[in-house]
Amino acid sequence: MKQKRFGIDIDGTVTCPTSLIPFINKDFSLNITLDDIKKYDLSEALDIPAERCQDWFNEREPDIYWSSPLAEGAKDVLLKWKEQFQLFFISARRSHLLDLTQKWFETKDILYDRIELIGSHDKIKAAKQHKVDIFFEDKHDNAVSIHEELRIPVLLFNTPYNQDPVPSGVIRVDNWAQAEQWVKAWIDSESFIQQ
Template sequence: MKAKRFGIDIDGTVTCPTSLIPFINQDFSLNITLDDIKKYDLSEALDIPAERFSDWFNKREPAIYASSPLAEGAKEVLLKWKEQFQLFFISARRNHLMNITERWFEEQDILYDRIELIGSHDKIKAAKQYKVDIFLEDKHDNAVSIHEELRIPVLLFNTPYNQDPIPDGVIRVDNWAQAEQWVNRWVHPTKAVSISENSY
């Protein structure tokens, strides 16, 4: 049995958080960058009526997910982790997008133990079901609620839209290299004694 179980969000975590931007710019005649998105709710962030944005997203979702680029460094880290840990990808995507999601993982050559598309941002039930020991996420309130409910560390991938304060058990990382470094210290704490000592 592998020692640790990882719960991992997909969009904005494994995929690059800029994935939607080319589609938004094209379809809404905008010229935004990731730095312009200060809120997770894109209709609010971009001042587009919620119903209009929702209709657009429902139509564009398959194309967006099929073409989403990987976050830099994600593949290299996930390939290493798959040798040591169990990987459960838990996403708010709806289940009818499973075929597109599985195909994307296959094309990216990313292995996994399970993909769970729950159709909701409430990932606590799935995280409990799979008994994950750590979670990786980009949505601020998800990260906080998962940590507070399950009392596990959550790595929050830093973006302009998740800058609210976080509790101690939620750890900001700027990229997958930092995530890997943090996990190495977490899994092998005795090797990080000198790091801990230097922090006091």
């Protein structure tokens, strides 16, 4: 059986989805938690003008990414998966942040086959190019479009900002332990079918 290729988003998936919160609270004099962010678009979620929000994010982006903690359980699962699968981290981060991103992965001891920063939320082309068999995402419309275009399962990490309905090929998980369980069952069923 060929080695499966996993497409994995970074922010809000490998990193804890709360990574932005301390920066938002400090820089905008707010006192919010992740539960207060009901939309993926921060300007909409926080009622801050889009241009101001984008300028803030452009300035703070390197600091936010560098200080982002790993999502709970991500490291253990990813280290196990690296032994048996190919891991392609495909992110909307912009390409000038590649060096910082690779260094962050090194400091966290996360191994990978490739990190691709595409500078856009449209990950379909990169997922196709790398022939990924499954994708891991936190952005609702990305998860849906990747599944619908590529006909692959997409595991959507549950957050307050991605609660719109999903088709059956997008599977909600609350954490990396659930993702690992789902993948094990999926791999087992694929192996059974091929026998």
